[in-house]
Amino acid sequence: MYKSGFISIIGRPNVGKSTLLNHILKTKLVITSPTAQTTRNTVQGIYTDEEAQMIFLDTPGIHKPQDGLGSFMNATALGSIAGTDIILLMEAADERIGKGDRFIVERLKSEAECPVYLLLNKSDLLTKDEMLAKLTQWSALYPFKEIIPISALNGDNLDDLMATLKSDLPEGDQIYPEEMITDHPEQFILSEFIREKILYFTHDEIPHDVAIVIQQWEEDDDHIHIMADIVVNRKSQKGILIGKQGAMIKKIKQQARRDMRRFSGKNVDLELYVKVEKDWRNKQTYLKEFGYNSDDYS
Numbered sequence: 001m002y003k004s005g006f007i008s009i010i011g012r013p014n015v016g017k018s019t020l021l022n023h024i025l026k027t028k029l030v031i032t033s034p035t036a037q038t039t040r041n042t043v044q045g046i047y048t049d050e051e052a053q054m055i056f057l058d059t060p061g062i063h064k065p066q067d068g069l070g071s072f073m074n075a076t077a078l079g080s081i082a083g084t085d086i087i088l089l090m091e092a093a094d095e096r097i098g099k100g101d102r103f104i105v106e107r108l109k110s111e112a113e114c115p116v117y118l119l120l121n122k123s124d125l126l127t128k129d130e131m132l133a134k135l136t137q138w139s140a141l142y143p144f145k146e147i148i149p150i151s152a153l154n155g156d157n158l159d160d161l162m163a164t165l166k167s168d169l170p171e172g173d174q175i176y177p178e179e180m181i182t183d184h185p186e187q188f189i190l191s192e193f194i195r196e197k198i199l200y201f202t203h204d205e206i207p208h209d210v211a212i213v214i215q216q217w218e219e220d221d222d223h224i225h226i227m228a229d230i231v232v233n234r235k236s237q238k239g240i241l242i243g244k245q246g247a248m249i250k251k252i253k254q255q256a257r258r259d260m261r262r263f264s265g266k267n268v269d270l271e272l273y274v275k276v277e278k279d280w281r282n283k284q285t286y287l288k289e290f291g292y293n294s295d296d297y298s
């Protein structure tokens, strides 16, 4: 039976979250409908094999704090674990248990509605006895489903971790089929800036699932040239998008470019073309046709 579900990793900066994810994930990004923007923002990466799909979620506010402990204790941060199937609290085993840890544990006690695992990372820095002592300390703090010592750096025990997660995930189909996952997150994010400006400036007169298709992408150290099609259903929508004497498309382009420049740190040349394609949404193969297949990105 196939397993699938959402896994939240929480932990202070520097405990090794990115190292772990880099180890187990091929970094991929989900293409979601923009009406589900929040999903896009929180999906950190997806692991898919023939038995399971694990969707790892980012926990903003904990993951990238501005000021260490303060943000670690950010009251909103734990909100993002609601609705996940498994929580991984990640700690660096070589650090002592501090105030922030106790705080997070208290919040987990009152808020976690799913199994919580403790990953004691950096096991390579501890002797067996030191690790045992840590395990004892931590197990007194919270009824973790399991405490798993790992070394994200060396890959120690990660197979065990994956097997444990797999066994604990609910049964279910792939939540994100392969064609909804892209290997080119930067291209996707930049094209989302275009969509965002379209929705903003047209006051939602253009449907949320307007397709943005990157037709050409050339990039060097300080410059990106992007040619993209905006695909709409109806001629009238094309009219709205272009605007009086091209005023609307110009505004969309300028603002999208600005955001793209900020995001990428590069100069961006943006060419936008509006195309009308009736019923593209109903076409079975639309994902592929409109560049949503990762193979189509270059």
Ligand SMILES: Nc1nc2c(ncn2[C@@H]2O[C@H](COP(=O)(O)OP(=O)(O)OP(=O)(O)O)[C@@H](O)[C@H]2O)c(=O)[nH]1
Pocket (backbone or CB within 6 Å): 011, 012, 013, 014, 015, 016, 017, 018, 019, 020, 062, 063, 064, 121, 122, 123, 124, 125, 150, 151, 152, 153, 154
């Ligand atoms: N010795 C050792 N070092 C590790 C291990 N995992 C991560 N590190 C190191 O710890 C440091 C922080 O790792 P990151 O993966 O960047 O930590 P993070 O939790 O993603 O940090 P933020 O992005 O700030 O939230 C890096 O220097 C890693 O090389 C491990 O298992 N053993």
